């Protein structure tokens with residue numbers, strides 16, 4: 001093939017501009033508050049599914065609560081390294097700490113002790129950092145269930161929970177449980193979710209820059 005015949009957009013800023021314009025043209029954002037719509041656009045950008053809005057649910061004020069927490073310097077607590085890796089550090093307003101405790105050497109023994117996955121056990125190491133934090137769960141349904149258990153057991157509540165685990169076993173149920181809780185939340189109901197979408201939501205909340 002003649003390489004000169006391969007045509008594609010090479011300008012990153014132009015790619016972003018066209019992507020966001022396409023999403024705003026195709027997605028039905030009309031029922032969402034402006035701040036949630038901005039987050040939805042970036043989540044759709046990460047997964048390519050413009051019908052995602054259909055499954056998006058949020059507690060009133062959740063984006064504002066998460067943003068204020070970040071401005072105060074709250075940490076972002078992630079279930080998976082993939083979520084943590086996807087968060088763009090330069091967007092964070094207070095050089096916020098991004099935490100994932102999954103690889104802590106204590107996690108396997110905690111998992112044995114509590115009879116749960118490593119993803120769930122890792123949350124037991126969040127401790128007092130949970131107080132007023134922004135929680136981003138994009139992979140493991142058991143991590144979201146564990147968060148709800150810890151809060152029910154008296155752990156300090158986070159400022160906001162981006163609860164977007166993906167999959168077939170427990171994903172929909174864990175997000176329903178979060179949506180029914182008192183925690184300020186943003187969820188994608190059903191099986192859809194994932195680390196990329198979750199990191200994109202945090203990135204949108206962290207900075208108003210497109």
Ligand SMILES: C/C1=C2N=C(/C=C3N=C(/C(C)=C4\N[C@@](C)([C@@H]5N=C1[C@](C)(CCC(=O)O)[C@H]5CC(=O)O)[C@@](C)(CC(=O)O)[C@@H]4CCC(=O)O)[C@@](C)(CC(=O)O)[C@@H]\3CCC(=O)O)C(C)(C)[C@@H]/2CCC(=O)O
Nearest residue numbers: 080081082117118119139140141142166167168169194195
């Ligand atoms: C059951 C699990 C599911 N994992 C999914 C999807 C993906 N997971 C990837 C990777 C690399 C990781 N998944 C683990 C979190 C691992 N996955 C699980 C667990 C067995 C249990 C979690 C749960 O059900 O709540 C979990 C291991 C555990 O004991 O907690 C991971 C820690 C495994 C590992 O490598 O050790 C690891 C996360 C690493 C990290 O980022 O920190 C995938 C990339 C799949 C792959 O490797 O092929 C993919 C990523 C999806 C995403 O967007 O994040 C499901 C679908 C969520 C699934 C749970 C639901 C289901 O099966 O129905």
